Amino acid sequence: MPRTLGTRARQAWTIAKIELRRAFFARRSLWVYALALLPAAIFFGHGLDAKLRRDRLARRGVISAALMDSVREGDTPDEVMARLGQPVGDDTYTRSKRVRQRAATAGATTHVIEPAVEARFVRLNVTRPSYSGEPVARIYEFEVYGPGGNVNLALRRPATGSQPCSPDQGPEKAVNGSVNGGEADRWCANGYPLFLQVDLGAARPVTRFVLKHASAGGEKEDSDTRDFNIQLSTDGKTFTTVASSNGAGFVDQRTEYRDLSYFDGQREADLRFVDGKLQRANRQRVLDFEEDRAIFAGIFQYFYVRLAVFFGCLGIFMNLFRAEMSNRTLHFWLLAPARREVLLAGKYAAGLIASSAIFGGGTLLALAAMLWPHDAVEVQAYWNAGGMSQVFWYAAVAAFGCVGYGSVFLAVGLYFRNPIVPAAVLLAWEGVNGVLPQALQRMSILYYLQSLCPVPAPIPGDAPALIRVLAAPAAPASGPAAMVGIMLLTAFVLWIAALAVQRMQISYGAET
């Protein structure tokens, strides 16, 4: 057989045909099919769900689009039902939450006892020190008044109490006549039992107590004292409780909700009434063609090209040489009357045919599943507006992805025993592609694939900053330039692979 390009090409094709079986059906690479078919399965499931939902809604009643658009904010449910008729969905529910009743006393509480009681010792016992649950009592001022008097009997009297939070926040700060000195102007204690006791010097009639809590000193209202009582004594030993507060201040705030749904054949309107008034009308298509196409673009770019094709090519192309080395069958090919480059070309062709068929086919299936449930008129309009070219380019991008990633993983399989580290490095390299300088962007497959995608991938406006950076598409190249670029990059990678395959020697481990 003469040594011409033609015979070598035929030889490569023979090798490719033999290898196709391994490329398509390698037992350890069957998971590739799961990756390739996942988007089709997702869209089929979505389509089936939407279709069933539409049928279910239609059975319950269809109203005209104009009626559906006539609802206005502030309408009551009865008005709406009188106009639009029976809804397809009606759901009433109440939400209640406990809210604290605001006191208008700026953090101070007053406790009056009638008639006045003779006492020398006044004691404040704190049982629940805060609304927030924090076990710390904070009192900025504790005032005691006699009948008809405006003189604070407790002012600068000797005060004792539980262990203070810090030395400068002792009991004396609660009887110093001021609340404006910040934390150093309060009595703060966290050692149970929590109490504060003032010695009035001599037994006097007392009738009114004023407590200034945390918010009176500028702290959060949640830190105000919740449950406490006041006791009196003449001898400092026997105390009688004269006043108590259980904090109260909490009420249930109830809100009535009612959700009515209507269906106009295409859209489902969710009307939310809050306390009998329409607050929000959400009209959404059960099957939104625009939205589904955008979702397809997102899945295709973020999942299919970046992950499915990437790992699929890893599974298919790494196997071509590496698996034969571990199976000790590689010498079958090296003993054929063929140049090593021809062997490389043949194996690459086999992998390329298999991966393009699997992932190109997976793309077409996913597109078919995406289009299937939609209205024939809309789909027809899509075809007329260049849909066919979009479908073609989606499949082409998947195939070009196989061209590029295939060559990369063929080379990786020749240089590395374990694919995990190089695959991780490559994935990271492709992942940060969008933020690299222009010159380096050209060294990644994804750059060209993104340039060829027919629809730019949507980035949700509320995505976290890191995701936005990673998902940022590279500066696009023109279509033909991208195709030439990916071909050049592939040729370069295959050349590197050829260097390895020329040097390759059979070494199945300990061999002599």
Next chain:
Amino acid sequence: MIGSASAEGGGQASGRANARRPPAIVFEDVSKFYGEVLGVNRVTLDIPPGITSLVGPNGAGKTTLMNLMTGLIFPDHGRILMRGISPRDPEALMRITGYATQYDTAPRWATGFTFITTGLLLFGYGRSEAETRAWTALERVSLTEAATRKVASYSKGMRQRVRLAQAIAHDPDLLVLDEPLNGLDPLVRAETIEIFRSLAAQGKHVIISSHVLQEVDLISDQVVLIANGRIVAEGKIRDVRDEIQEHPSQYIVRCRDRNASGVAAQLFRESHITEIKLHDDRLGMLVSTRDREQFARALGQIALDGHRIESVVPADENVDALYEYLIGGES
């Protein structure tokens, strides 16, 4: 190294053959290292057509030599020409070469027939011709009955034969077979040897390896003895046998007192001693003898005469070990 060139090769040391000379397998000073480990060391060979056996213990380097011949590995040093073709050119070499390794290469779904046919497609044969040749090759190794069964279900001997069939299917001039007789029953072995003989009679190279000399010495035209990656002897089987038997054994003899020259003088009276080299320290000497047993007897006599001999160590363990290994059973 003992053997230099085969008897047929005459004085020609170079692989550059003249027009009349049949094509040969030529190794010129070939070394191959596996990292630190030596594969083969400074091998020079000139193998004419016919059946040539590579014989040596396991791990001696037989498979390494065969892999070098077929370009599965490349030498770190030296030059190889297979019938004038470099193993670096598989496109040309493998067209005339068939190599049956010790490893199965058939994929799990392949039958013996489809496996050999597939291999032949790589030679550029059309499908019908490939199938005809595959069938012919299976007939030659008497495997037609099992041809449509999967290779995975074959017995060891059948796998051995399907590898042979694959190696001869494209009618190569150069057949390299790694342990081809291993695992064959006597009848099949005789048939297989017949195939080797008929190929050799057509002027082809048949290289087979074995770790048992008796297994191949009757059928081989040449034998290459290998130990530890070196060629120990090469040539016609009778020559190799004589060479090994007549090859002087060398021993290092060390005496306790400084009377090595006295011991040497006494040894020299023995007819089987060919050479004695005294060390400078006058304690030791290198003795070459043609007859181990007589040498041992002579040493006993010397000890009885009052000379104190500290140690006797064989100087050339390779040859000695190989001799014991290969021929020990017969002598």
